[in-house]
Amino acid sequence: QQGDPVEAPAFLAASYACQRNTPQPGHNTLLTAALSVLAESAELNGDEGRGLAFRRSEGLLRSLDRRVQGLAELRGLPCLGDHSRRVIQDLLENGVSSEVEETKSSPRYKAMKLLTGIFGVGVKTAKRWFTEGICSLAQLETSGHSLNAAQQAGVCYYTDLNQPVSREEADAVSVMVEGVVHSVLPGARVTLAGGFRRGKMSGHDVDFLITHPDEGKEEGLIHKIIACLESRGLLLYQQNTRNTYRESAKGAGRPSSSMDRFERCFSIFKLTNDSSYTADNGTGSGGRPWRAVRVDLVVSPISQFAFALLGWTGSKLFERETRRWAVRERSMSLSSHALYDRNQERYLRASSEEEIFAHLGLEYVSPTGRNA
Ligand code: DGT
Ligand code: MG
Known part of the structure; x- marks a missing residue:
C-alpha cells in the first residue's frame, strides 16, 4: 500500500482558507503544532511573508478530514511549499522535526x-x-x-495572563459583561466573538462585540461600560479608543491598516472565584481568590455589526484569507466595518454574515469551521 497516492477530494484543493471548513482541533495536531512554531518564529523575527507561508500550510493541514500518514497523500494540495513539506516529511518519518526542536530551544x-x-x-x-x-x-x-501603563500591568499580571482562559472562565466573564452592559444600556446586545465563538475550549483572551438595534444608541457606550465596570471593582487595567470610522467615496472600508476603528476597550478584568465561577483553576497566581483575564470589548453600530462579527470571530488566518479573496477574486475591499465593490464603486450592505459570504461569492462557513 505504501506509495499509493490517495486522491484528495476536490474541496480540499481550495487554496483560500475561507473556502474550507476547518473544525477544531483537526486531525493533524502534531503537524500543525510544528508548523505553528515555525510561523511564530518567523513572525517574531519580523518576517511576515515567511510567517504567512507557514500559517497557510498549517491552515491547510487543519482542514483535512483525516490524519495524514504519508507525504504522498498531500500530492497536489495547495499552500504546502517545499519547506513545509520537508518539515512534514521529517515529522512523519521520525516523529520530530530537528528544525522545529532547534527553533523551540533557541535563546x-x-x-x-x-x-x-x-x-x-x-x-x-x-x-x-x-x-x-x-x-x-x-x-x-x-x-x-x-x-508604559499597559506594560506595567502586563508585568504585574504576567503569570495570570499567560495561563489560558478556560471556557468556564469565558462564560463567567460573559455574565459580568452582560450584567454591566444591560444596566447601562437596556436592549444592548452582547455577543461572544474570537476563538470562543469558534468553539475553542480555551483562549488567550475573551472578545466581545456590543451593539444596539437602534443605530446611534451605541455612541459613547464604551465609556459608560468602563465607568460601571470600574465602580464595581471589576477592572485591573483598561485602555479605550473611540470610533473614528467614516465611509468615504473612495471606499473607507478598505483594510489599509489591520486595525479597525470601533469604540474599543483593551482591558484586564478581575475575575473573582465566587459562586458564578466554577473553573478548577479558580485562583490567580500566588493563591489569590481572583485571577486577571484579558478582555476586549468592541462596540459596533448595528449597520456594521455583521462585518464586525465576521472580523472579530477570526481566526486571524481566516480573516486574512477572506480579505485576500475579496481583493483578488472579486475586486472588493472587506474590513470589519464594510464591504466595498471597486467595480460598482459602492458599498454592499449586509445584516448577517451569510449575506457577506454571498456578496463575496463564497459558500457560508459557520464560526466553528473558521479555525484555519
Ligand atoms: P485567542 O484569543 O488567542 O484564543 O484567539 P482569537 O482567535 O480569539 O484571537 P484574538 O483574540 O487575538 O482575535 C480575535 C479576532 O479578532 C481575530 O481573528 C482578529 C480580530 N482582531 C483582533 N484584533 C484586531 C484588531 O486590532 N483589528 C481588527 N480588525 N481585528 C482584530
Ligand atoms: Mg481571543
Whole structure:
C-alpha cells in the first residue's frame, strides 16, 4: 500500500482558507503544532511573508478530514511549499522535526516569546530589548527601562495572563459583561466573538462585540461600560479608543491598516472565584481568590455589526484569507466595518454574515469551521 497516492477530494484543493471548513482541533495536531512554531518564529523575527507561508500550510493541514500518514497523500494540495513539506516529511518519518526542536530551544525564540508574552509589548520592542541582552522579566526589571501603563500591568499580571482562559472562565466573564452592559444600556446586545465563538475550549483572551438595534444608541457606550465596570471593582487595567470610522467615496472600508476603528476597550478584568465561577483553576497566581483575564470589548453600530462579527470571530488566518479573496477574486475591499465593490464603486450592505459570504461569492462557513 505504501506509495499509493490517495486522491484528495476536490474541496480540499481550495487554496483560500475561507473556502474550507476547518473544525477544531483537526486531525493533524502534531503537524500543525510544528508548523505553528515555525510561523511564530518567523513572525517574531519580523518576517511576515515567511510567517504567512507557514500559517497557510498549517491552515491547510487543519482542514483535512483525516490524519495524514504519508507525504504522498498531500500530492497536489495547495499552500504546502517545499519547506513545509520537508518539515512534514521529517515529522512523519521520525516523529520530530530537528528544525522545529532547534527553533523551540533557541535563546532568541524563547526570549522573544517571553517578552512578547507581556501584555503591551510587541515584536519591535521585544527585539530591541533582546538585542540589549534582556531575556527574562528579572532582567527587564533591573534594566531601568521605563514601562508604559499597559506594560506595567502586563508585568504585574504576567503569570495570570499567560495561563489560558478556560471556557468556564469565558462564560463567567460573559455574565459580568452582560450584567454591566444591560444596566447601562437596556436592549444592548452582547455577543461572544474570537476563538470562543469558534468553539475553542480555551483562549488567550475573551472578545466581545456590543451593539444596539437602534443605530446611534451605541455612541459613547464604551465609556459608560468602563465607568460601571470600574465602580464595581471589576477592572485591573483598561485602555479605550473611540470610533473614528467614516465611509468615504473612495471606499473607507478598505483594510489599509489591520486595525479597525470601533469604540474599543483593551482591558484586564478581575475575575473573582465566587459562586458564578466554577473553573478548577479558580485562583490567580500566588493563591489569590481572583485571577486577571484579558478582555476586549468592541462596540459596533448595528449597520456594521455583521462585518464586525465576521472580523472579530477570526481566526486571524481566516480573516486574512477572506480579505485576500475579496481583493483578488472579486475586486472588493472587506474590513470589519464594510464591504466595498471597486467595480460598482459602492458599498454592499449586509445584516448577517451569510449575506457577506454571498456578496463575496463564497459558500457560508459557520464560526466553528473558521479555525484555519
Ligand atoms: P485567542 O484569543 O488567542 O484564543 O484567539 P482569537 O482567535 O480569539 O484571537 P484574538 O483574540 O487575538 O482575535 C480575535 C479576532 O479578532 C481575530 O481573528 C482578529 C480580530 N482582531 C483582533 N484584533 C484586531 C484588531 O486590532 N483589528 C481588527 N480588525 N481585528 C482584530
Ligand atoms: Mg481571543
